[in-house]
Amino acid sequence: MIVPAAVSAKHAFVRPYVDEVGKRVRDIVTGFSEAKGYPFLGRAKSLNSLAEKLETGRYGQWSQLDDLYACAIIVPTLSQEPEVLEFLRTRFIEVECRLRASSMKDPEVFRFDSTRFIGALREENEMPSSISGIRFDVQIRTAFEHAWSVTTHALSYKGGNVGWKHRRVAAQLRAAVEQLDQVVLGYQEWADIIREQSWPIVDEQLRISERFRSWVATGLIPSEVQPESWVRFSENFRALVAASMQRDQEVGHSKNVDIALEAVGRCLEGSDRGYPMSLSLYQYSLGALCESRVVASVNRRYSPMVTSEMETLFPTIRALKCKPFDFES
Known part of the structure; x- marks a missing residue:
C-alpha cells in the first residue's frame, strides 16, 4: 500500500523510542506472566497498520495514539482478569482502563471486546523524557478470545474478505466464545444443573479419590503428601489396578478397586512407623x-516407577513381575 511520506517520516522517527518502551514493558510483564503461566504477546505497530489507523479519522493528534506498542496477556478464564489489572496498576501509570462490557452494545451484536489497559512507564532514574510519554496498550484476553482472534479476526477484519457472510461467521464464532467464557466462569454452577449418569470408570475413580482424601482428613496420610491433582492420582491408581488385576466380565474392575483400597487402608492403619515421607502416594x-x-505382576504395557526407597520400605516389591520404568536409557 502507499503510505504518505509524513506518516513514514513520523513512524521512522518514533520507532526507536517505541521499541525501547516495548522492551521495558515486555521485561516487566513477562516476569509476571511466566510466573503465572500466562502466555504473552507483544509487537510495535507496523507502518501500514499505523497508516490505516490514521485513515479512520478517529484521531485528531499524534498524542491520542495509544497502541504504538501493544501486547496481550492470555488468561485461562475471566476470573484471572482482576489480578492482572492489579499487577499492571502497581507497575505502570494507568492512563485509561477500558473494561470489557463497559461500552454500549446491541445485544444481538458480537464483536471483540476484551479489557484494555492503556498505560505509560513510571518515571525512573535516567529515563529519557522521549519515552516516558509514549502510551502502550495491554489487552487481557481469555484463551477462547485469543483463539478466536488469531483464527478469524485477521480473516474477517484485516484481510480481503469484506463480504457479509465472512463477518457473519466471525460474529457467530465470537458469540460461541462469549458463551464458553461464561460457562467456564460458572463451571460449578453449570455442573450442578447437569443430570448425572453413571459410568463405571468415573465411579471407580471417584471412590478412589474420596477414600484417599478421607485418609488425609483423619491424619493417616500427611497433608504434605497430597498429590498435585486428585483427578490425575485417581486415574493413575485405577490404571495400576487395571494393569495388575484380572478384570471381571460383569463388573469390570469395580471389585478390584475396592480390594486394592482395602489393602492400602490396612497398610496405613497397621503401620507403627507412620507414613514414609520419602515416598509419593502412588509409590506407597x-x-x-x-x-x-x-x-504380584503387571502387564507388559504398564511400566511402574520403582525406586530404591520403595524396595527398602517394601522389600516384596523386588518380586514384582514387571518391566519397571528405566531411569538410565
Missing part, C-alpha cells in the same frame, strides 16, 4: 499392594 500405594500380595 504400589508398595502396599505388593506387600499385601494383592499385586
Whole structure:
C-alpha cells in the first residue's frame, strides 16, 4: 500500500523510542506472566497498520495514539482478569482502563471486546523524557478470545474478505466464545444443573479419590503428601489396578478397586512407623499392594516407577513381575 511520506517520516522517527518502551514493558510483564503461566504477546505497530489507523479519522493528534506498542496477556478464564489489572496498576501509570462490557452494545451484536489497559512507564532514574510519554496498550484476553482472534479476526477484519457472510461467521464464532467464557466462569454452577449418569470408570475413580482424601482428613496420610491433582492420582491408581488385576466380565474392575483400597487402608492403619515421607502416594500405594500380595505382576504395557526407597520400605516389591520404568536409557 502507499503510505504518505509524513506518516513514514513520523513512524521512522518514533520507532526507536517505541521499541525501547516495548522492551521495558515486555521485561516487566513477562516476569509476571511466566510466573503465572500466562502466555504473552507483544509487537510495535507496523507502518501500514499505523497508516490505516490514521485513515479512520478517529484521531485528531499524534498524542491520542495509544497502541504504538501493544501486547496481550492470555488468561485461562475471566476470573484471572482482576489480578492482572492489579499487577499492571502497581507497575505502570494507568492512563485509561477500558473494561470489557463497559461500552454500549446491541445485544444481538458480537464483536471483540476484551479489557484494555492503556498505560505509560513510571518515571525512573535516567529515563529519557522521549519515552516516558509514549502510551502502550495491554489487552487481557481469555484463551477462547485469543483463539478466536488469531483464527478469524485477521480473516474477517484485516484481510480481503469484506463480504457479509465472512463477518457473519466471525460474529457467530465470537458469540460461541462469549458463551464458553461464561460457562467456564460458572463451571460449578453449570455442573450442578447437569443430570448425572453413571459410568463405571468415573465411579471407580471417584471412590478412589474420596477414600484417599478421607485418609488425609483423619491424619493417616500427611497433608504434605497430597498429590498435585486428585483427578490425575485417581486415574493413575485405577490404571495400576487395571494393569495388575484380572478384570471381571460383569463388573469390570469395580471389585478390584475396592480390594486394592482395602489393602492400602490396612497398610496405613497397621503401620507403627507412620507414613514414609520419602515416598509419593502412588509409590506407597504400589508398595502396599505388593506387600499385601494383592499385586504380584503387571502387564507388559504398564511400566511402574520403582525406586530404591520403595524396595527398602517394601522389600516384596523386588518380586514384582514387571518391566519397571528405566531411569538410565
